[in-house]
Amino acid sequence: MARRLVINADDLGLTVGVNRGIFDAHRRGVLTSASLIAAAAATDDAIARWRECPTLGVGCHLTLVDGRPVLPPRDIPTLVDREGRFRHSWKPFIAACLARRVSLDEVEQELAAQIGRLRAAGVPLTHLDAHKHVHAYPPIFRVVIRLAQRFGIETVRVPFERRTAAVGGTLRARVAGWRQAAQNLALTRWAAADRRAAAAAGLRTPAFIGRVHTGVLDGAALEAMLRRVGPGVTELMVHPGDPDAALQGVRTRLRASRADELRLLCAPETARVIEREGIQLVRHDLVTSSVHRVISPSARDVSPAESDRRVS
Numbered sequence: 001m002a003r004r005l006v007i008n009a010d011d012l013g014l015t016v017g018v019n020r021g022i023f024d025a026h027r028r029g030v031l032t033s034a035s036l037i038a039a040a041a042a043t044d045d046a047i048a049r050w051r052e053c054p055t056l057g058v059g060c061h062l063t064l065v066d067g068r069p070v071l072p073p074r075d076i077p078t079l080v081d082r083e084g085r086f087r088h089s090w091k092p093f094i095a096a097c098l099a100r101r102v103s104l105d106e107v108e109q110e111l112a113a114q115i116g117r118l119r120a121a122g123v124p125l126t127h128l129d130a131h132k133h134v135h136a137y138p139p140i141f142r143v144v145i146r147l148a149q150r151f152g153i154e155t156v157r158v159p160f161e162r163r164t165a166a167v168g169g170t171l172r173a174r175v176a177g178w179r180q181a182a183q184n185l186a187l188t189r190w191a192a193a194d195r196r197a198a199a200a201a202g203l204r205t206p207a208f209i210g211r212v213h214t215g216v217l218d219g220a221a222l223e224a225m226l227r228r229v230g231p232g233v234t235e236l237m238v239h240p241g242d243p244d245a246a247l248q249g250v251r252t253r254l255r256a257s258r259a260d261e262l263r264l265l266c267a268p269e270t271a272r273v274i275e276r277e278g279i280q281l282v283r284h285d286l287v288t289s290s291v292h293r294v295i296s297p298s299a300r301d302v303s304p305a306e307s308d309r310r311v312s
Helices: 016-025 043-052 092-099 104-122 129-137 138-151 173-184 187-200 219-227 245-249 258-266 267-276 302-312
Strands: 003-012 035-037 059-064 128-130 207-209 232-238
Touching: 003 016, 003 059, 016 043, 016 129, 016 258, 035 043, 035 232, 043 104, 043 302, 059 104, 092 129, 128 173, 128 207, 129 138, 138 173, 138 187, 258 267
Parallel strands: 003 035, 003 232, 035 059, 059 128, 207 232
Antiparallel strands: none
8 A cells, every 4th residue: 555645734824924834835845735724813814825826735723722713702602711712722621621611512613614714715625633633532523523524524633643753852852742742642542532433424534643743843753754654644744834923922832843844844855755765745635646746946946035925
């Protein structure tokens, strides 16, 4: 069986700089896919860029924490605070879910509105996943399954790494990797239940890698993960971007690391490893054929500023 890899960037729409980096990683590098936030500050900018470059597969980055809803806050009171914003982190959200203080009906209404907003903008969504992976909670995952079936979306992410590569580098990187590995391990039972539910619904759930290395990905780790890609379809989650001033006002720990990942995804060495390993780059909606992009010599040298001019 062929080894097929979707390289997917989360957080499309977060800021203009993040958008710029994601599309640069697609045009000049190996990125094949991205997950778009429906109600972020730069969602409209991301959609405009996608219209100029529709070869990038785009899914919906379902959001229930750390952002604003699409629906009026009064319609979803169990999901928002007094300011009409979602809970700031996955921890209080999951705690509220476990305490049954979150209405699953409201979750379904809000997530349907997010998918609907992107579909209304003309984006043919290739997959569903979620910001901070909160959809891994099985009751919410079942909501996502219903929405995937309703909107004709065939692929849903199960954010669990079955095999992980060690995190090296600085002590800070190793500590982050250990913490993320522990969080990944804690999802074992939820992930098994999610995969069974998706299979019963006839949905695809590709193998998943990249979670343990979020924010600490380097060249050695990326090469190790690429070497370990197995047969079938695997999704590699990444977070490239051009850290702009707007990113400083966003609640995220991923800042300088976005530029590091952008460089890795555009590095010739990365493309050579993929070719040497015989890995086929695909999108979630094109899993039976490789993604072939013809990039002219001039396109490889497009600067971020020129990329902005083309979109505007």
